[in-house]
Each structure stands twice: as C-alpha cells, then as structure tokens.
Amino acid sequence: MASVTASQPPTTAERVAADEPAPARRRTRFRRQLRSRIILAFVLLGFGLTGLFAWATNWTRNRVENQLVEDVMNRNIEQAARQFEQNPDDPSFAVDQMRGYVYTADKFDSVRVNWPEWYELRDGIYGMTGVGQDGEPFSYKLAVRKTPKAWFFLAYDMSQASRGEAQFQRAIWASVFVFTLLSLLVGWWSASRVMSPVSELANRLKQSxxxxxxxxxxxxxxxxxxxxxxxxxxxxxxxxxxxxxxxxxxxxxxxxxxxxxxxxxxxxxxxxxxxxxxxxxxxxxxxxxxxxxxxxxxxxxxxxxxxxNERGHGATDVAKSAEQLLDAHRAQLGGKPLELRLEGGRALVVDAPEAAVSVALGNLIGNAVKYTTEGEVVVRIGRRSVDVVDSGPGLSPEDAAKLFERGYRGTHAGHSQGGGIGLSIVRRLCNLYEWDVQVRPGERCGVVATLTFDAPSVLENGRETAR
Structure with a gap:
C-alpha cells in the first residue's frame, strides 16, 4: 500500500470553478504591506530631507560663527602686535568680550608657570576645553602670536556660544521630529488615497x-x-x-x-x-x-x-459499503494468501451519496489489497472513522514525504498497474465533504489508512448527530 497520492492545492481555475475565493488573509496582508511601504517611503523621505537640512544648517552655522570669531581675533591680535611695536612701554590691550594678555621677553618663563598649556603653542587660533580647578567646564578660543620681544594671547569665552549652539541643536532636531511626524501624516493620507481605488477593486472582485x-x-x-x-x-x-x-x-x-x-x-x-x-x-x-x-x-x-463542486446528500451505511467492497476484492484475489475481514460496529451512517463513500473507501481498500502479498487486510469501523489496516511492506520515508503528490507511485509499486492517482480522488472528496484522510505506518508492519468523517455529516437513525 505504498503507492498512494493526494491532490495538490487547487489552481486559480479550480477555485473559480468551485466559487472558492482566494485566501483572504494573504490578500489583506499584501494590501497592508503596500500601504505600509508608501507610508514608510514618505516618513523616510521627510526624515532624510529634514535631517540633512538640519545637519547642513548646523554645520554652516558653526563654520560661519567660527570663521567670524577667528577673523575678529586675528584682527585684534595683529593690532595689538602693531601697537606694541609702536609703543613698547604700554604692552596691555583690551577687546570687547575678549581678554588680552601680553608677556614681554623677561616674562616668558611666567607663561610656563601660569599657563603651561599655552607655552608650547605656536602662532594660530586654538580651541581650548577642559574642567577648571573649581570643577566647572570651560571652553574658549585662544589666539596666539609670538615674537622675539613679546608673546600675545587673546582669549574668547565660548561658554555662552556653546549654550546657544546646544539650544539651536535642540530646536533644529525638534523641527526634524515635527516634520517627520508631518511626513507620517501626509504619507498616511496619501497611502489612503492611493490604495482607495485598489481596495475598491479588490472588494468588487470579491463580490463578483x-x-x-x-x-x-x-x-x-x-x-x-x-x-x-x-x-x-x-x-x-x-x-x-x-x-x-x-x-x-x-x-x-x-x-x-x-x-x-x-x-x-x-x-x-x-x-x-x-x-x-x-x-x-x-x-x-x-x-x-x-x-x-x-x-x-x-x-x-x-x-x-x-x-x-456540489455536495450530494444521502444516508450511506459505511459498513455495508465496506462489506460490498471487500466481497468484490475477495472475488479478485485469485489464490492470493490474503484474508479480508470487517471489524467494529455497524451503525456508522454518513450524509453523503453511496458513490462518494464507495470511491473514497474503495481506493483505500484497493491500495491495501494491491500492495499486501500475504497476511490480512482489516477494515475497522469506528464512531466517526474507518481504519484500513494491512500487513504489507509498510511506508518508506520517501513515500511518506511524497504521499500527497499527484501521480507519485510508491517504491513498492513495481510493475503494478495504476497511474498513481488513488488518494488524489480521495483527498478531493475529503476536501469537498470536509472529511479527513491520513496514512501512517502500522505499529509493527504494514500501513494504516484512516478516513474520518466530520461530525455534522455523521447520521444517527437517519438524523444529523450533533457532537
């Protein structure tokens, strides 16, 4: 009983022929993904543009501010140097918002003592940051001009500028957040407008x-x-x-x-x-x-x-159909050492045409008889199911993996007749009547095929049983 097959999922033509809609869950998921992608595109575009603009604005502001401060400091320290050349007796100089220092040649060593970090600096403008002796952070720019006669230092306090820069950065990044949120709202609105006709088309297609x-x-x-x-x-x-x-x-x-x-x-x-x-x-x-x-x-x-794709109705005695099928196969054994018997109750009646039950059960019994060379084939009738148990060669892993492939013939098929569509028809009947068919290896040998009828289709005394 190794050569058993089942049908593959229905194609689009089969679903339309059966008036069966495509899976709604997958269709909804794809539609939501498209809407999400549109919204995400707007959000990324808004965040990217505003973030780039914020970075460029902040970079430009810092560059311009530094350039202006450095130009002012260069002009003032050059002016102080010229003033010292003209009047060496008055080395001091003062600039608004800046502190100037002049050390003549006899005081160079005091710079090493008082400002050791200044002593090694060459001419130019430097940014000085750190933490003072009082534990407070400091930040200033220092312009340095050193001549053989005097050293000139001009310091500009950057603490206030740093606080202003921090406030500016907070404001500009808050603007980035606001514009990103606005992009989200615009993207949501645009996605709804774009997806509206698509959703309408999907609804009309579903209704049609x-x-x-x-x-x-x-x-x-x-x-x-x-x-x-x-x-x-x-x-x-x-x-x-x-x-x-x-x-x-x-x-x-x-x-x-x-x-x-x-x-x-x-x-x-x-x-x-x-x-x-x-x-x-x-x-x-x-x-x-x-x-x-x-x-x-x-x-x-x-x-x-x-x-x-129509469900026929009837009151089919499963035990009677199984007995008829076993009688038919007994007449075709031709001396094969095989015992066919029926076990279990006799009260299983299902709401289905006798032809449907006979075809579904007949394929299971036929496969069992075909691939069992000796031993027995037992049909057990349960409350809602029928088990077909044989003592054949069993089910190989390869057969189990390809069990439901249409046209597949098992490893034990040999030169036997058949196109490998046995359980294909059974599976389609089960899908139509919402039954279930399972094939598994037996406990010791052989194969057990189980046909389970759904509870509403099981009849008792001619009436539908609610279980």
Whole structure:
C-alpha cells in the first residue's frame, strides 16, 4: 500500500470553478504591506530631507560663527602686535568680550608657570576645553602670536556660544521630529488615497466571485492604472469563465455518454444472471462484470460531484459499503494468501451519496489489497472513522514525504498497474465533504489508512448527530 497520492492545492481555475475565493488573509496582508511601504517611503523621505537640512544648517552655522570669531581675533591680535611695536612701554590691550594678555621677553618663563598649556603653542587660533580647578567646564578660543620681544594671547569665552549652539541643536532636531511626524501624516493620507481605488477593486472582485457570471469591473474605474488593471482582470475572468464552462460541459457530456453504455451493460448482465441455465463459471464472470459496472458508475458520479463542486446528500451505511467492497476484492484475489475481514460496529451512517463513500473507501481498500502479498487486510469501523489496516511492506520515508503528490507511485509499486492517482480522488472528496484522510505506518508492519468523517455529516437513525 505504498503507492498512494493526494491532490495538490487547487489552481486559480479550480477555485473559480468551485466559487472558492482566494485566501483572504494573504490578500489583506499584501494590501497592508503596500500601504505600509508608501507610508514608510514618505516618513523616510521627510526624515532624510529634514535631517540633512538640519545637519547642513548646523554645520554652516558653526563654520560661519567660527570663521567670524577667528577673523575678529586675528584682527585684534595683529593690532595689538602693531601697537606694541609702536609703543613698547604700554604692552596691555583690551577687546570687547575678549581678554588680552601680553608677556614681554623677561616674562616668558611666567607663561610656563601660569599657563603651561599655552607655552608650547605656536602662532594660530586654538580651541581650548577642559574642567577648571573649581570643577566647572570651560571652553574658549585662544589666539596666539609670538615674537622675539613679546608673546600675545587673546582669549574668547565660548561658554555662552556653546549654550546657544546646544539650544539651536535642540530646536533644529525638534523641527526634524515635527516634520517627520508631518511626513507620517501626509504619507498616511496619501497611502489612503492611493490604495482607495485598489481596495475598491479588490472588494468588487470579491463580490463578483459570488455569482457565476463575471462582473464588468473596468466600467467602475477611470482610465488610469487601476482602470487598466480592472480591464485586464475582466479579460482574464472572461477567458477563465470560458475555460470553466467548457470543462463543465465536457464533464457533463462524458458523464452522460458513459452512463448510457454502462446502463446497457447493467441491464444485459441482470438479464443473463436471471437465466437459470447459466453455469457457475459464467455466473462468476457476469458478477465480476456487474461489480466493475457498479464501480465505474460510482466513480463517474463521484467525479461529476467533484467537477461541479456540489455536495450530494444521502444516508450511506459505511459498513455495508465496506462489506460490498471487500466481497468484490475477495472475488479478485485469485489464490492470493490474503484474508479480508470487517471489524467494529455497524451503525456508522454518513450524509453523503453511496458513490462518494464507495470511491473514497474503495481506493483505500484497493491500495491495501494491491500492495499486501500475504497476511490480512482489516477494515475497522469506528464512531466517526474507518481504519484500513494491512500487513504489507509498510511506508518508506520517501513515500511518506511524497504521499500527497499527484501521480507519485510508491517504491513498492513495481510493475503494478495504476497511474498513481488513488488518494488524489480521495483527498478531493475529503476536501469537498470536509472529511479527513491520513496514512501512517502500522505499529509493527504494514500501513494504516484512516478516513474520518466530520461530525455534522455523521447520521444517527437517519438524523444529523450533533457532537
């Protein structure tokens, strides 16, 4: 029983044929992602532009301010040097908001003592920062001019400028935050405007899927990108509807044309079986033809239900169907040392056509019989499930991994007949009736296939059971 398959997820054409909408969760997630990307683009653009502008403004302000201060200090210290050359007897000089120091040649050593950090400086302007003896931080600019006769120092206190720069930075980065928030609001509004026609198109497309005829979407939108998308969807829906219609007509025609010769075969077999002069060998062959005809009829009915995606109703006795299927396989064993038996209760009745139950259960039993060379195949009837247990070669890891691939034939298939679509039909029937089918390795050997019916479809005394 290693060659078992199941259908792959339905295609778009199959979902439309079954009036089944695409997964709403995925569609919503993608729509939200697009809206989020638009908002994020606005936020990043607003933050990037305002942040770059803030950095450029702050850099320009600091550069201009430093340049102005340095120019003033250079002019004043040059003026002090010229004044000293003209009047060496008056070395002092004063500048607004600046402190000037002049040390003649005989006082150079005092600079080493009082201002050791100034002693090694050469001509130029330096930024001096640190912490004073009182623990307070200081920041000033120092202009230095050294001549053989005198050293000139001009200090400009930058504490107030530093406080002003900190305030300016807080103000400008607050502006960055405000403009970023404004970009968020603008992005939110723009994303809503941009996504509004897309959302409307999605809603109309969702509503149009509830009817058999596609709705004309392009007429509800202007001739823009969304309108072009709606027009493309209309064209796609029209072509898809034609494909689905042809598929349904083909299934209906095939079903009708096959039922006619099967009905002729059924009638002819019944007439032959009613004759008293039929020998036992011929009777067995006629019974085999009758079972094959019934199997074909059930299969055609099940496939027609699948093609229409329609749930048929009925009150099918699962135990009775399983017994009939086991009888049919017993007649085809041909001396194979295999025991087929039915175990469990006999009260399991489901709300489904007998053809659907027979096809689903028949594939499981057929696989078990086909791949079990000796031993037994046991069908156990439970409250809401049926287990088909065999003593065959089991289920290999490769078979388990590819169990639901359509057309896959197991490693134990060998040269046996079959196209590897056994559980494909079973899986589709389970999807239609919301049943469940599972295949797992047995406890010691073989394979256990379990067909579980959903609680609402299980009937008790002809009525639906609420469990």
């Amino acid at each position: 899927g509830r009817s058999s005829e596609p709705e004309n979407l392009a007429s509800h939108f202007p001739d823009d990108e969304v309108g072009q998308l709606a027009e493309a969807l209309d064209d796609y829906a029209e072509r898809l509807t034609e494909v689905v219609q042809r598929d349904r007509e083909f299934n209906a025609d095939v079903s009708h044309e096959l039922r006619t010769p099967l009905a002729v075969i059924k009638g002819a077999v019944e007439l032959l079986l009613s004759r008293p002069d039929v020998d036992e060998k011929t009777r067995n062959r006629l019974l085999r033809i009758q079972r094959a005809e019934q199997q074909c009829t059930d299969l055609i009915s099940a496939l027609l239900l699948l093609s229409r």
